[in-house]
Amino acid sequence: MAGNWKMFKTPAQTKDFFAAFLPLVAESKHCEIAICPPFVNIAAAVDAAKGSRVGVGAQNLYWKNEGAFTGEISGPMIKASGAEWVIIGHSERRQFFGETDATVLERTKAALAAGLKPIVCVGEMLAEREANQTDAVLTTQFNGGIAALSPEEFAQIVIAYEPVWAIGTGKVATPDMAADAHRTIRGLVNAKYGADAASKVRILYGGSVKPDNVKGLMAQPEIDGALVGGASLEAASFASIVNF
Ligand code: 13P
Secondary structure, three states: OEEEOOOOOOHHHHHHHHHHHHHHOOOOOOOOEEEEOOHHHHHHHHHHHOOOOEEEEEOOOEOOOOOOOOOOOEHHHHHHOOOOEEEEOOHHHHHHOOOOHHHHHHHHHHHHHOOOEEEEEEOOOHHHHHOOOHHHHHHHHHHHHOOOOOHHHHOOOEEEEOOHHHOOOOOOOOHHHHHHHHHHHHHHHHHHHOHHHHHHOOEEEEOOOOOOOHHHHHOOOOOOEEEEOHHHOOHHHHHHHHOO
16 A cells, blocks of 8 residues: 655655554554655655654656766665655656656666665556557556566566546546456566466556545455555545555
């Protein structure tokens, strides 16, 4: 269960969140938990999460380790700051910041090389779903952004299916719709990496996950967890999602 805070919260607000959140998930041993704050809050989050089961992640990284790349942050920097996870290829990065399947692949390889655990995002836009292109889009994103990983690399990634039309809109995919897309993705994994990899890979659903719809989503065997935006910003709400 991962929270993507997007561009929200300051270091002080991060500290307050963890103070409220950790007691609520102290007994939650059924899943891994991660919070992905903005870069500038990673240190505060790592410090606040110390001794707990909650991991910290970044929301992006650049694929070079260091250099004259003003404004960028590298995998080794994120790792050294104490984060374990990194979200890659979020649809907001694809839509607003020119991310492509090719750069998703570069970032994923760089994250793995730095010892980070990538959460690689895929998902279709509304027009693509309405044109019955969902499977084609997922196939293109998988082939371009993931399928060049070696089997050893692939074994370390988590995939997040986030239909763009469900993000921040309150329009959650029905559990059946989400499960269908997860089945498509698992089929692609099966074709490329084999049945064992397909059964092991964790596929998270993201898009308007809330305390009142998480249970129905998680009842689908295809859905292994959630990547939560808005509802991860408040401790009680994200805790109730974790504890579905
Ligand atoms: P919301 O939960 O706010 O719809 O955001 C989903 C998301 O983009 C998580 O990465």
